[in-house]
Structures are given as structure tokens and as C-alpha cells.
Amino acid sequence: MKAVQLNETGRVEIRDIAVPEPEHDEILIKVAAVGINPVDWKIASGQLDQLINQPLPLTLGWDVAGEVVHAGKGYLAGDKVYGMKAIGQEGALSEYCTIKRSLLSLAPKTLDIVKAASVPMVSLTSWQALFTAGNIRRHQRVLIQAGAGGVGSIAIQLAKIMGAYVIATTSAKNRDYVLDLGADEVIDYRTSNIIDVLKDNPVDLVLESQSGEFQLEAIEVLKPKGKLVSISWIPPEIIKAAERKGVETEFVFVQYNAEHLRHITDLIDDDQLKVTISGQYHFEDIAKAYDESKQGRVRGKLVATF
Ligand SMILES: NC(=O)c1ccc[n+]([C@@H]2O[C@H](COP(=O)([O-])OP(=O)(O)OC[C@H]3O[C@@H](n4cnc5c(N)ncnc54)[C@H](OP(=O)(O)O)[C@@H]3O)[C@@H](O)[C@H]2O)c1
CATH class of the missing domain: 3.40.50.720 (NAD(P)-binding Rossmann-like Domain)
Known part of the structure; x- marks a missing residue:
């Protein structure tokens, strides 16, 4: 599968890697989209090296939405989910990703799954x-x-x-x-x-x-x-x-919190919270997405799709 990885500081590449095997507490997701956040290009450019806590290469992107691949651990195959992986650990900018069950939630029913990727962080x-x-x-x-x-x-x-x-x-x-x-x-x-x-x-x-x-x-x-x-x-x-x-x-440094995200999900489904996507990039154009985010002028959010 394709993955957007940081191979060395400042060098982001699209590489072919194996589909990850979920650990006992993880779920495999077919990724629909990944939200772009300033922390992505800050880590890629070496500005936040201290947040990387694994050897390179590192898959980038920590906001994710997609579909559950196999039933189990409280989810059905095909369930639409979203979540936030631990920043600086293996990310989600890949065709499939594994994510701890504790960092995942059912996505809002009323929101397109690509838009949902922009929400958690x-x-x-x-x-x-x-x-x-x-x-x-x-x-x-x-x-x-x-x-x-x-x-x-x-x-x-x-x-x-x-x-x-x-x-x-x-x-x-x-x-x-x-x-x-x-x-x-x-x-x-x-x-x-x-x-x-x-x-x-x-x-x-x-x-x-x-x-x-x-x-x-x-x-x-x-x-x-x-x-x-x-x-x-x-x-x-x-x-x-x-x-x-x-x-x-x-x-404040953001932490995944299932209860907080549940409130957010309800507010979106109750039409009380609006999500604005001002740019949608294919993952192969990730460099362009990071360049736009770096300008500091994004209105709402950018997402990268698979
Ligand atoms: N600590 C944490 O846990 C955490 C979590 C998330 C984000 N962050 C950090 O918080 C910052 C904001 O994140 P974000 O995702 O909201 O970024 P963002 O979406 O990229 O922010 C872009 C927006 O910032 C506005 N802007 C730029 N400079 C401004 C200024 N001097 N005064 C007022 N508005 C300004 C721009 O509006 P105009 O075009 O109108 O100027 C633009 O709409 C980033 O540095 C990010 O790394 C930290």
C-alpha cells in the first residue's frame, strides 16, 4: 500500500509499505482521508523533532477517518470511524492504518467521511x-x-x-x-x-x-x-x-479523549457544529497541502484523501 512517510528530516516521500497488522488493542481502517494540521509539516520539517518518538521512517498525519476493515472489538466491518493517533508515533497518511481502539470513535452520521477526518485534532x-x-x-x-x-x-x-x-x-x-x-x-x-x-x-x-x-x-x-x-x-x-x-x-497540548469526541460528534449530528473544508488534496499532492498550510491563511481545514 502507499504511505506518506518522513524518511529523514525535511524529506517526505510516498513509499510502498506492507498493510499493517493490528495488535490486540488495535483496529485496521481503510483510510478515506486524513486531516492536515500545522503539526504535520512542523514535524516533517524538523521544527518539532522532540515529538517524534520512534525511529524514521515515520508515516505522517494523525487525524484520520475511514472504514473498519474487520468486525470485532466493538465495531462492524464497514463502520465509518474517526480518531486521532498519538502525535509523533506512526501516523495515518496511508491507504490502511491501524489505530488503538481507545483512540477511535464512530464518525458523525451526518458528516461526509472525508470531512470527518478534519475534526478530531x-x-x-x-x-x-x-x-x-x-x-x-x-x-x-x-x-x-x-x-x-x-x-x-x-x-x-x-x-x-x-x-x-x-x-x-x-x-x-x-x-x-x-x-x-x-x-x-x-x-x-x-x-x-x-x-x-x-x-x-x-x-x-x-x-x-x-x-x-x-x-x-x-x-x-x-x-x-x-x-x-x-x-x-x-x-x-x-x-x-x-x-x-x-x-x-x-x-494545552491536545490529547485524545473519547468522551470529548463523543460530545463533538453529537454537536455535529445535532447541526450545532459546522465543519469547513477549504481544500481537499489527493495524498500524492501532500507537498502542496503542506505548503498551503504553512502559509498560515487556511480558512477552516484542509484534508488529504486516498
Ligand atoms: N497545542 C496543541 O495541542 C495544538 C493543537 C492544534 C493546533 N496547535 C497549533 O495552533 C496553531 C493554530 O492551529 P490551526 O490548526 O488553527 O492553524 P491554521 O488553521 O493553519 O490557522 C490558519 C488561520 O490562522 C489565521 N491567522 C494567521 N495568523 C494570524 C494572526 N496573527 N492573528 C489572527 N489570525 C491569524 C489565518 O486567518 P487570516 O488569513 O484571516 O489571517 C488563518 O485562517 C498552530 O500553530 C498549531 O500548530 C496546537
Whole structure:
């Protein structure tokens, strides 16, 4: 079967490899599609070598959707499933992949299986950032950075479902898209100063994803005892600045969680959570998909199909 593999840092190749044999706790899936996430090309380019915990070659791609091949372990052959493999271990960008049963769930019934591949990583990240770390509450004011991206577009909708007042940052071309997702206010980060806009009406929670100076600005626009939840990384000087201001900080690294994904699946099937796919690539064009993701301008998600 074909697989997209990292053979050495910076070298991604399509190779013929054997169809994997599932271990006792694993399920074999015929892959329909794999969601593209920035972590894919960051690992491929060596920026996140520390996350690779097996010798190369490494099959890339950790968000997956497809069909169960053999009945057993709670699934029927042909069941449509989706899940998230452990980032940095053998991935899913291949015609077939094995995945631990504990990292897999039935896919939403109402969502095309290719679209479903885009869901797990960004929705679990949003869930864990807003609910687990952020402890978001009804009527709180929440600032979501990069509202048009994979994480942001889900986070806006989840925060609205929770009853929060949502302010999202984006560039002008994505303003209407972000408002359609439910944001109450949009700040064009290219033309507006976040502190000027929010200093007189601060927020309870910030979801930050792009690192850089926005973290310092976020601290300035948080209420006392508010919280900065980062999915990029929080350097020590930011932690100190936050302590001085009396606001909390927490870095979140996404983990598969079956219960969280079950809630996400229900929200999609209840038509409360929308998924946007702005680009679909055949796996042989994976380099083009990674190049588009690297530009940092993706609206919603990209997927690679088999
Ligand atoms: N810690 C974790 O567990 C975890 C999990 C998932 C993702 N992440 C990280 O979080 C980041 C975002 O992930 P993603 O999947 O959402 O990325 P993405 O989909 O590639 O984000 C693209 C979006 O970011 C927006 N954007 C770019 N620069 C911006 C800025 N300075 N301010 C506001 N918006 C900006 C763009 O909108 P415009 O074109 O309008 O600018 C675009 O729509 C990545 O670095 C990723 O590696 C971390």
C-alpha cells in the first residue's frame, strides 16, 4: 500500500509499505482521508523533532477517518470511524492504518467521511482549551485568536454553544466567515490594536494560538484572575508578566479523549457544529497541502484523501 512517510528530516516521500497488522488493542481502517494540521509539516520539517518518538521512517498525519476493515472489538466491518493517533508515533497518511481502539470513535452520521477526518485534532484542542483548561462559563467574555483557522473556527462555535460572548481576531477577508460562525465581535488584527479595542471592556478568557506579542497584549486585556490559555507555547517571561498582572496561564497540548469526541460528534449530528473544508488534496499532492498550510491563511481545514 502507499504511505506518506518522513524518511529523514525535511524529506517526505510516498513509499510502498506492507498493510499493517493490528495488535490486540488495535483496529485496521481503510483510510478515506486524513486531516492536515500545522503539526504535520512542523514535524516533517524538523521544527518539532522532540515529538517524534520512534525511529524514521515515520508515516505522517494523525487525524484520520475511514472504514473498519474487520468486525470485532466493538465495531462492524464497514463502520465509518474517526480518531486521532498519538502525535509523533506512526501516523495515518496511508491507504490502511491501524489505530488503538481507545483512540477511535464512530464518525458523525451526518458528516461526509472525508470531512470527518478534519475534526478530531482541532475540536479536541478547542474543547480542552476552552472547557478543561479555560473552565469557560455562560456570559463570560472570551477572546479567540485566529478565529478563521482550524482551531479557531471550532472554538468560536463551542464558546457560543456554552453561552459566552465571543470576540475573535482575523484579517478583513475572513470577517464575514467568522461572524457567520457566531462571533459577536471581530477584531482585524492587521489594522487594530487589541489593547485599544478591549482595555475598557476586558475579557475573562483568551485562547491564543499564534505566539508572539499577542500573548503580552492578551495579558493586558484580561480581567484580574482571568486566564490565558495557549496552544502555541508560553515562554517564562510571559508567565512572569501574567503573574504580575494577577492572571493565570496554561499551555494545552491536545490529547485524545473519547468522551470529548463523543460530545463533538453529537454537536455535529445535532447541526450545532459546522465543519469547513477549504481544500481537499489527493495524498500524492501532500507537498502542496503542506505548503498551503504553512502559509498560515487556511480558512477552516484542509484534508488529504486516498
Ligand atoms: N497545542 C496543541 O495541542 C495544538 C493543537 C492544534 C493546533 N496547535 C497549533 O495552533 C496553531 C493554530 O492551529 P490551526 O490548526 O488553527 O492553524 P491554521 O488553521 O493553519 O490557522 C490558519 C488561520 O490562522 C489565521 N491567522 C494567521 N495568523 C494570524 C494572526 N496573527 N492573528 C489572527 N489570525 C491569524 C489565518 O486567518 P487570516 O488569513 O484571516 O489571517 C488563518 O485562517 C498552530 O500553530 C498549531 O500548530 C496546537
